[in-house]
Amino acid sequence: MKASFLLISLLSAGIAFAAPPAPKTEGIEGKDYKWNAQGGEKSEALTKKGDPKAGEEGYETCAACHLPSGAGRPDGTFPQLAGQHTTVLIKQMADIRAGLRDNPTMYPFAATLTDAQELANVASYIEKLCIPLDHGHYDSKPGDAGKDWKAPADTEKRIAEGKGLYEKECLECHGKNGEGNKEKFYPVIAGQHYKYLLRQMTEIRNGHRRNANPDMVKIIKKYSDDQLISISAxxxxxxxxxxxxKPKAAAPAKKK
Known part of the structure; x- marks a missing residue:
């Protein structure tokens, strides 16, 4: 890691901890809530042509948590951003900045972005990142696992059950392969970290994700914890x- 990048990350973290709390805008619980209402910073950013070169600088504050690669964390604490639709990235950043989505960890960092143009720039830069080859799965070994850790024995069963539930009600919006829909702001969910997916679906079901799509809330609120585990898997x-x-090339063998 370059020294300058490390310094920026540390300074950003300091700014984050000192920043005021996010504003709180009426969300899904409000009678006048519209999931993807036009206007405001989000709509303005969507009309801008993003500059990925300028966005790289803005992304440095994001990289402290989401990593320079955009891979996020396999333990689900931070989602993978690489491969996500720019519309989704812009909407979520704008919602957090506006206080429509509660994310006290990310808000201070998102608040450092200056305007709609910078939102478009950062999203444009993320769009150009290659998608990491691996991510957190249902049976991924936790980073803090002890030597006696064993992979769950029901992985195949979970995935089969989840496939059935997904194809029944999730496929229409998120696509056959989890590719989402850029024009409709439906996120890519294929290849996202298992624990992040599970946490977000649980929060949406329980009414804690205030910028959730009401159509999704209606579908997901009937699912049990066990069913959400299978869908996420x-x-x-x-x-x-x-x-x-691309896989990294193997280091050339040293001559003896």
Whole structure:
């Protein structure tokens, strides 16, 4: 890691901890809530032509958590951004900045972006990142696992159950392969970290994701914790569409 990038990340973290709390705008619980209403910073950013070169600088504050690669964390604490639709990235950043989506960890960092143009720039830069070859699965070994850790024995069963549930009600919006829909702001969910998917679906079901799509809330609120585990396991098993990262070439053998 370059020294300058490390310094920027540390300074950004300091700014984040000192920043004021996010504003709180009426969300899904409000009678006048419209999931994807036109106007405001989001709509303005969507009309801008993003500059990925300028966006690289803006992304440096994001990279402290989401990593320079945009891979996020396999333990689900931070989602993978690489491969996500620019419309989704812009909407979520704008919603967090406006106080429509509660994310106290990300808000101070998102607040450092200056305007709609910078939102478009950062989204444009993320769009050009290659998609990491691996991510957190249902049966991924946790980073803090002990030596006696064993992979769950029901992975195949979970994925099969999740596939059935997904194809019944999720496929219409998120696509056969979890590719989402850029024009309709439906996110790519294929290849996202399992634990992140599970946490977000649980929060949407329980009414804690205030910028959730009401249509999705109606579908997901009837699912049990066990069913959400299976759906998340299946979604995480799918391969995210797009430009996959090339495997690193093996280091040349040293001459003896």
């Amino acid at each position: 299946y979604q995480a098993s799918l391969q995210m569409p797009g430009n996959m990262c």
